[in-house]
Amino acid sequence: MKLKVCGMKYLNNMEAVAKLRPDFLGFIFYDKSSRYFNGDIPYLPEAIKKVGVFVNEDLETLQSIIKEQKLDVVQLHGQESPEYCSQLENAEIIKVFSIKDTFNFSVLLPYEEVCDYYLFDTKGKLPGGNGYTFNWDVLKDYPSTKPFFLSGGIGLKEVEKLKDFIDSPASKYCYSLDVNSKFEINPGVKNINELEKFKYELQH
Ligand SMILES: O=C(O)c1ccccc1N[C@@H]1O[C@H](COP(=O)(O)O)[C@@H](O)[C@H]1O
Numbered sequence: 609m610k611l612k613v614c615g616m617k618y619l620n621n622m623e624a625v626a627k628l629r630p631d632f633l634g635f636i637f638y639d640k641s642s643r644y645f646n647g648d649i650p651y652l653p654e655a656i657k658k659v660g661v662f663v664n665e666d667l668e669t670l671q672s673i674i675k676e677q678k679l680d681v682v683q684l685h686g687q688e689s690p691e692y693c694s695q696l697e698n699a700e701i702i703k704v705f706s707i708k709d710t711f712n713f714s715v716l717l718p719y720e721e722v723c724d725y726y727l728f729d730t731k732g733k734l735p736g737g738n739g740y741t742f743n744w745d746v747l748k749d750y751p752s753t754k755p756f757f758l759s760g761g762i763g764l765k766e767v768e769k770l771k772d773f774i775d776s777p778a779s780k781y782c783y784s785l786d787v788n789s790k791f792e793i794n795p796g797v798k799n800i801n802e803l804e805k806f807k808y809e810l811q812h
Contacts, residue, residue: 613791623650764805
């Protein structure tokens with residue numbers, strides 16, 4: 609199972625997280641977020657994919673940020689349409705859907721051909737980074753074969769539940785876990801020891 613660490617903001621912390629070799633590092637390009645990243649992404653090891661997180665961003669602006677920041681992947685966290693996704697170039701696309709207790713999977717259908725991954729997050733007051741888990745049992749009915757990211761409030765306390773999920777049929781197409789606010793000391797500052805512990809505990 610791959611790991612994405614999202615909401616990176618500060619250089620030293622970014623470098624420390626990168627040493628843990630996550631598969632993806634996420635940068636939030638949404639100026640209303642407390643994790644808003646408005647710098648330049650530094651050089652990172654090639655194996656770590658750089659993900660830009662956007663909420664209903666203007667398409668042209670998004671294209672120029674992809675180019676300037678050399679993003680590998682964009683995570684679309686708003687109400688971006690299938691047409692919007694189909695026009696995007698030069699980055700893989702993660703389309704986000706927010707879930708609480710139930711989910712109508714038919715909304716995925718128009719996105720099947722225009723994005724590379726789905727990400728399932730918890731529905732809350734904010735577009736993302738709410739820090740709550742959703743009912744993962746909903747994913748037992750996942751009808752697609754597209755790889756997805758499991759997100760929303762994942763922290764150290766979820767390890768045992770995650771192991772059960774990973775061992776269950778519901779995780780068949782779960783490609784990566786996505787962590788953010790539950791590993792923070794402050795918004796945008798990740799707790800390295802806790803991330804290390806998370807990686808270790810998931811594997812043992
Ligand atoms: O974290 C934010 O501030 C944020 C703002 C706008 C869109 C997405 C955001 N974060 C993403 O939300 C999920 C879940 O985060 P959490 O674990 O519940 O804190 C994650 O993918 C972040 O990338």
